[in-house]
Amino acid sequence: MGNLVYRRQFAIEWGHCDPAGIVFNSRFFEFFDWSAWLLFEKALGVRPAELGRTFGIVGIPLVDARARFLKPAKFNDLAEISSEVHEFRRSSFEVKHHISIGGELAVEGSETRVWAAQDPDNPVKLKGIPIPAEVMERFRV
Amino acid sequence: MGNLVYRRQFAIEWGHCDPAGIVFNSRFFEFFDWSAWLLFEKALGVRPAELGRTFGIVGIPLVDARARFLKPAKFNDLAEISSEVHEFRRSSFEVKHHISIGGELAVEGSETRVWAAQDPDNPVKLKGIPIPAEVMERFRV
Amino acid sequence: MGNLVYRRQFAIEWGHCDPAGIVFNSRFFEFFDWSAWLLFEKALGVRPAELGRTFGIVGIPLVDARARFLKPAKFNDLAEISSEVHEFRRSSFEVKHHISIGGELAVEGSETRVWAAQDPDNPVKLKGIPIPAEVMERFRV
Amino acid sequence: MGNLVYRRQFAIEWGHCDPAGIVFNSRFFEFFDWSAWLLFEKALGVRPAELGRTFGIVGIPLVDARARFLKPAKFNDLAEISSEVHEFRRSSFEVKHHISIGGELAVEGSETRVWAAQDPDNPVKLKGIPIPAEVMERFRV
Numbered sequence: 001m002g003n004l005v006y007r008r009q010f011a012i013e014w015g016h017c018d019p020a021g022i023v024f025n026s027r028f029f030e031f032f033d034w035s036a037w038l039l040f041e042k043a044l045g046v047r048p049a050e051l052g053r054t055f056g057i058v059g060i061p062l063v064d065a066r067a068r069f070l071k072p073a074k075f076n077d078l079a080e081i082s083s084e085v086h087e088f089r090r091s092s093f094e095v096k097h098h099i100s101i102g103g104e105l106a107v108e109g110s111e112t113r114v115w116a117a118q119d120p121d122n123p124v125k126l127k128g129i130p131i132p133a134e135v136m137e138r139f140r141v
Numbered sequence: 142m143g144n145l146v147y148r149r150q151f152a153i154e155w156g157h158c159d160p161a162g163i164v165f166n167s168r169f170f171e172f173f174d175w176s177a178w179l180l181f182e183k184a185l186g187v188r189p190a191e192l193g194r195t196f197g198i199v200g201i202p203l204v205d206a207r208a209r210f211l212k213p214a215k216f217n218d219l220a221e222i223s224s225e226v227h228e229f230r231r232s233s234f235e236v237k238h239h240i241s242i243g244g245e246l247a248v249e250g251s252e253t254r255v256w257a258a259q260d261p262d263n264p265v266k267l268k269g270i271p272i273p274a275e276v277m278e279r280f281r282v
Numbered sequence: 283m284g285n286l287v288y289r290r291q292f293a294i295e296w297g298h299c300d301p302a303g304i305v306f307n308s309r310f311f312e313f314f315d316w317s318a319w320l321l322f323e324k325a326l327g328v329r330p331a332e333l334g335r336t337f338g339i340v341g342i343p344l345v346d347a348r349a350r351f352l353k354p355a356k357f358n359d360l361a362e363i364s365s366e367v368h369e370f371r372r373s374s375f376e377v378k379h380h381i382s383i384g385g386e387l388a389v390e391g392s393e394t395r396v397w398a399a400q401d402p403d404n405p406v407k408l409k410g411i412p413i414p415a416e417v418m419e420r421f422r423v
Numbered sequence: 424m425g426n427l428v429y430r431r432q433f434a435i436e437w438g439h440c441d442p443a444g445i446v447f448n449s450r451f452f453e454f455f456d457w458s459a460w461l462l463f464e465k466a467l468g469v470r471p472a473e474l475g476r477t478f479g480i481v482g483i484p485l486v487d488a489r490a491r492f493l494k495p496a497k498f499n500d501l502a503e504i505s506s507e508v509h510e511f512r513r514s515s516f517e518v519k520h521h522i523s524i525g526g527e528l529a530v531e532g533s534e535t536r537v538w539a540a541q542d543p544d545n546p547v548k549l550k551g552i553p554i555p556a557e558v559m560e561r562f563r564v
Contacts, residue, residue: 013316014330018155019162019216025456025485026156029449034295048296049358062448066489075160076331154457155471166344167311174307175436189437190499203307207348217472300437301444301498308438357442 003084004141006039012077022072029065032097032109035083036060039095043085043138055135057117058126063092064112071106073099079106085139091115091128144225145282147180153218163213170206173238173250176224177201180236184226184279196276198258199267204233205253212247214240220247226280232256232269285366286423288321294359304354311347314379314391317365318342321377325367325420337417339399340408345374346394353388355381361388367421373397373410426507427564429462435500445495452488455520455532458506459483462518466508466561478558480540481549486515487535494529496522502529508562514538514551 010031018024037048046054073079079099086096097109115135119127151172159165178189187195214220220240227237238250256276260268292313300306319330328336355361361381368378379391397417401409433454441447460471469477496502502522509519520532538558542550 011316013312014159014319015165015167015312015315017160019158019160020482020484021160024156025488026449026452029452030295030297030447033297033448034293037296047358049356059443061443062492064489064491065448066487068487069485074331076329152457154453155460156453156456161341161343165312166315166347167308170308170311171306171436171438174438175434178437188499190497200302202302203351205348205350206307207346209346210344215472217470296441297447297449299442301440301442303442306438 001140003086004039004043004139005082005084006035006042007080007082008035008038009078009080012073012075012079014075016073017075020072022074025067025069028067028069028099028107028109031079031081031099032065032067032083032095032111033062035081035097036095036111036113039083039085039139044135055132057115057129059116060113061116061126062111062113065109066111067107067109069107071101071104073101073106077101086110088131088136088139091130093131142281144227145180145184145280146223146225147176147183148221148223149176149179150219150221153214153216153220155216157214158216161213163215166208166210169208169210169240169248169250172220172222172240173206173208173224173236173252174203176222176238177236177252177254180224180226180280185276196273198256198270200257201254202257202267203252203254206250207252208248208250210248212242212245214242214247218242227251229272229277229280232271234272283422285368286321286325286421287364287366288317288324289362289364290317290320291360291362294355294357294361296357298355299357302354304356307349307351310349310351310381310389310391313361313363313381314347314349314365314377314393315344317363317379318377318393318395321365321367321421326417337414339397339411341398342395343398343408344393344395347391348393349389349391351389353383353386355383355388359383368392370413370418370421373412375413424563426509427462427466427562428505428507429458429465430503430505431458431461432501432503435496435498435502437498439496440498443495445497448490448492451490451492451522451530451532454502454504454522455488455490455506455518455534456485458504458520459518459534459536462506462508462562467558478555480538480552482539483536484539484549485534485536488532489534490530490532492530494524494527496524496529500524509533511554511559511562514553516554 095111099107114128115131116126119125236252240248255269256272257267260266377393381389396410397413398408401407439450518534522530537551538554539549542548
């Protein structure tokens, strides 16, 4: 058994790049975010916009994001990103992302997200709630 | 009498620029949008987030946006943007934006926005409603 | 004979959308820009990053961009964009973009771009030069 | 003696926010990047675009970026960001960023950047070089 991995390819666009001709750092966090949603769609069989309603949560808000930039990604490069849940904790989980270009690892990322419902004591706040076991199982293959 | 003008200055950031070293076109539409909100705040004395509630509208959605790029804006340039409502129509209005760098016009922009409420026949849709005369007057000085 | 059309599909991502739950306007100009590059790649058989070198130009800078927003694009929608050169002039051309969602036209866009070389009188400036007839022919099918 | 701190205030714009009405995570990395440039301008008395030429480097590329999201930043909030070099190593350094809203810490960020020159063995690559002592001193007050 291992982790379910979601992979996609995308081109590095002109508008992703900065005056050094390489992807501006904030863009990688956009790539991570969208892959996290797609990983959840693949695992749970639910379109991203339906995720909250289906599982009785408000969403999966991000509480920590990180990237290590190992090699630059340049205009016109073809990038491959693979994403998996590296670890489930009680009410949060860590998504790992790897972006490769031409078969070489270019960026490593991680996101910590919370399985979040409205806080019953304060409805404008969110609160982590336990992640159901059947959710976690769907991320294993 | 003339139009109320909202002016602000901002720096051209590294992350605004593309591999040609100049501002990527989509960023100008971010600059226009935010200046439109600030113009409304100045004219109506209401913070952007309160605009809808105060005037019984859902918002001022954009239906047309345009920019003409006359001179490039480069990393580290200091830009000045001035914005005004150029024309009010019954339920829509046109905001004109001018961005200058070093005193020279670099970009001209225009946005057409609608004074919009929920459509009573279909609550998930928006519908333009007449702009109150007292709103229009606040954009004249 | 008609215009060569470049089509692609893409998902509306969480990060594309604003607090109204619809795509923030500047994002459409990113979608247009990348489709313009891909249209050129399809027509000319040259990857975007090679375009300038292959044809002796510096690039195809944008001098005018416009969008009309007809229907909102929402998180998770599947968008289809089709792009074509609507008109070639001596040293500039107009690209038309249509974005549909669920078969309905959501956004119409146009970009005016220049076939640009360095200005021989001022190497830091760009100057439109005549578009070769063989380039124009490649955009007809 | 302590670290030189660069502070600036900025508004949370409509276009910064996602369908949850809070700042989309990638935007914070834009805020961090620009504050890093401005901190360097304040410390070294050199405009960002001149930094490389003045100090014989190609730039200060990012090799690691991280953010912890403690409280959401919402449309129309006034954010204050303070930035400082937390640690200098031989050829790299760590910039710490703190973003507060209404006096409460909302986001903590850190960036690791390299003091980088062209690699003499491979001119298309960058290589960290020792940070001059007189540069480091300028970040202490």
